[in-house]
Each structure stands twice: as structure tokens, then as C-alpha cells.
Amino acid sequence: MNQVEAIRAVQKMQDYIEDHIYEEITLKQLSKAAGYSSWHSARIFKEITGRTPFDYIRALRLTRAALVLRDEERKIIDVALDFVFDSHEGFTRAFAKEFGLPPKRYSQNTPPIQLFMPARVFDTFRALHNGGMKMSEKKATKTVFVQIIERPARKVLLKRGIKATEYFGYCEEVGCDVWSMLSSVKEAMYEPIGMWLPKDLIKSGTSQYVQGVELPLAYNNAVPPGYDLIDLPPCMMMIFQGEPYNDDDFMEAIGEVWEHIEKFDPNIYGYHWAPEAAPRFQLAPMGYRGYIEARPVVSQSMGSTQRQDK
Structure with a gap:
């Protein structure tokens, strides 16, 4: 065998x-x-x-x-x-x-607990043997939907890595079971997310990429050992959502959305990128809804005001 x-x-x-x-x-x-x-x-x-x-x-x-x-x-x-x-x-x-x-x-x-959420072993095997985020042959361009959402002031319960800048490196550093702890949090405002932290939220000697779950400001339940609970201010996020895809092709789907974002000009919506305003985040890849990633933005009028104040 x-x-x-x-x-x-x-x-x-x-x-x-x-x-x-x-x-x-x-x-x-x-x-x-x-x-x-x-x-x-x-x-x-x-x-x-x-x-x-x-x-x-x-x-x-x-x-x-x-x-x-x-x-x-x-x-x-x-x-x-x-x-x-x-x-x-x-x-x-x-x-x-x-x-x-x-x-x-x-x-x-209902404190946070370490749930058992096993991955499908064949999906994990295929991902590892496809070289992480390596793209396959070029495919026809697909539609990426864009919208703006507002996030209120909130807390985020997160687990930091060491040097990770992306998901696979993060899993090597802290393991792949953080999601199961985050998924247990009853007070979660939204589903767990992978995040790229802005510089002012990165502790010395810890990673840019983390995983966390956003919580109401009033959250006062237990903080599991090894996790941090931090405050996030209100922000605006530009959401990019790719087309539904076969779950086997999740790496290609992520790559297609990333390529679209790199070429995208937020000014056409009246916004500027604001990478230090909030964490950039990704939702767990699920083929039925397409890959979803969010980048922080500010309106052009707000951005002009901020530049005049400096």
C-alpha cells in the first residue's frame, strides 16, 4: 500500500x-x-x-x-x-x-474550549503536495465581487505565531487546531478569521499572520492560555469574494482573488487602502461561497482630512 x-x-x-x-x-x-x-x-x-x-x-x-x-x-x-x-x-x-x-x-x-475539528486527510495531503499556494496552469479570468462593510469597535481573541506571514507557516509554528478553539466561542460576532496584523498590533517577536475571532466590547469570558484579547477600533473593509469553486481547487481560487486585488484600484469606489487601520483578514476557504478576503480602507474624503491633520 x-x-x-x-x-x-x-x-x-x-x-x-x-x-x-x-x-x-x-x-x-x-x-x-x-x-x-x-x-x-x-x-x-x-x-x-x-x-x-x-x-x-x-x-x-x-x-x-x-x-x-x-x-x-x-x-x-x-x-x-x-x-x-x-x-x-x-x-x-x-x-x-x-x-x-x-x-x-x-x-x-461556555468558556472557550479546544474543540476537535479534524481536517479531511486527503485535502491536507493534496495541499501539502501542491506546494502551499503554488498556482496551477493559468485559467480563464473569473468574476470577483467587491463590497464595502463597516466593522464596529470590538475585541478580538487571537493566537499569535512567531514569524509566520501566511497560513501554512502559521500552522507549522502553532499547529492547525487554533480554529477549533476559536469556533467554540459562543459570543463570537462573526466566524473565525485568519488575519494579517498591522504593525502597531504585532508584539515584538510574534507573527504578522494570526488567527482570531471578533467579539463584542463587553466580552468578559475566559481568555485561554496562550491567547490574547485586544481591542480593535471601528473600521471600513473592502470585501473581495471570488466565484464558487470545487473544494479541490481552493489554492487556485485564493490565488485568483489575490491577483485581482493586486490589480484593483480602490479609488474607483472612492476609497484608499489603509493597511494600518485594521487587520486584513481571510475567511476559511469554502468552495460553495467562493474565497473571501477583506482589506481595510478609508474614504477619500477621510483620507484627505487625515493627511491635512498631519
Whole structure:
């Protein structure tokens, strides 16, 4: 079995788990989905994901259960049974072991926790072996939609790297599971984002590229160890959104939007680039909506006023 065959087999097991997360799942069922023996399927699954199949299934079920407890008013025993736990006690022990606090306390306070949000292994493999952001052959120009949005004064909970200037370098420095912590924050104003910080927000010895989630100014919940909570002023952002794409082609889709932005003149909308006014940010690439990235801007009239004041 070569590496690609192993990756594909594990991907099939991941897909089976996703489709049957509310049901009992046996190693025999997973091995049938993978097309190999039970022993071999379990071995390659742990080699590639870092977890045994049943550790993986339990962590995924606990994460889904945590999101239910965060967002809905449900009895703990009902949530436990939904996710194939036999008892309240067993679910409580497993939840506390995974997240560091019992489910009842979590449902009452909903502090940020480290969710388990595994990537599809074949997507990760393909991205790494395509050389990060390397573009493929030139394709026909596609439409990029542009709009202006206003962001209010807000806080942002973020995790800094060391020297990273882009996503792949950031993952090498801090790991690729920051998103799962950010996604657990109940008070989030918007979805988590990858950000390129302006100079005045970069701490000495830390990265330009970070990941974070924007929160109301009144946010006063826990700040996880290793994270920062900082204030951001109101700003205007120019949003660029590419056309929907096949998820397999996400790197090409990002590259197309970047190429468009480099050639784009914001003056046609009556704005100037304002790279120090706010973090530039990107949303998680999702093919159905197209790649989305935002750059800070100021109106031409505001920019003129600021220049006169200096």
C-alpha cells in the first residue's frame, strides 16, 4: 500500500464516521468502508490521524455534544444519549477528560474550549503536495465581487505565531487546531478569521499572520492560555469574494482573488487602502461561497482630512 492509497482509505473511514456519528460504529464497519482488514485499517488510521479510530470517534462526538450544549437548552442526559453515550456519568467523565470541565459547568458558562475539528486527510495531503499556494496552469479570468462593510469597535481573541506571514507557516509554528478553539466561542460576532496584523498590533517577536475571532466590547469570558484579547477600533473593509469553486481547487481560487486585488484600484469606489487601520483578514476557504478576503480602507474624503491633520 502506497501513501496515496493509505490516505484515501483513511478518508473513506473519516467519511463513514461523519455519516454515522449518531450511530454505533464498529471497527468492522470502518474496515469495510476502507477496503482493508480491521487490523490494517486501524493501524493506518492512527498513523495518519494520530488517534485510534475510537479515540477519534469519541473526540468528535464530544465536540458535537459541546456545540449542542453551547447553543441549545438541552438536558445533559439527552445530549449524551444522542451521541451514543450509555449514561450521564460516562458522558460527564469523558467530557471532563476531553475539555477540562464537566458538561453542566460548560453549559452554564461556555468558556472557550479546544474543540476537535479534524481536517479531511486527503485535502491536507493534496495541499501539502501542491506546494502551499503554488498556482496551477493559468485559467480563464473569473468574476470577483467587491463590497464595502463597516466593522464596529470590538475585541478580538487571537493566537499569535512567531514569524509566520501566511497560513501554512502559521500552522507549522502553532499547529492547525487554533480554529477549533476559536469556533467554540459562543459570543463570537462573526466566524473565525485568519488575519494579517498591522504593525502597531504585532508584539515584538510574534507573527504578522494570526488567527482570531471578533467579539463584542463587553466580552468578559475566559481568555485561554496562550491567547490574547485586544481591542480593535471601528473600521471600513473592502470585501473581495471570488466565484464558487470545487473544494479541490481552493489554492487556485485564493490565488485568483489575490491577483485581482493586486490589480484593483480602490479609488474607483472612492476609497484608499489603509493597511494600518485594521487587520486584513481571510475567511476559511469554502468552495460553495467562493474565497473571501477583506482589506481595510478609508474614504477619500477621510483620507484627505487625515493627511491635512498631519
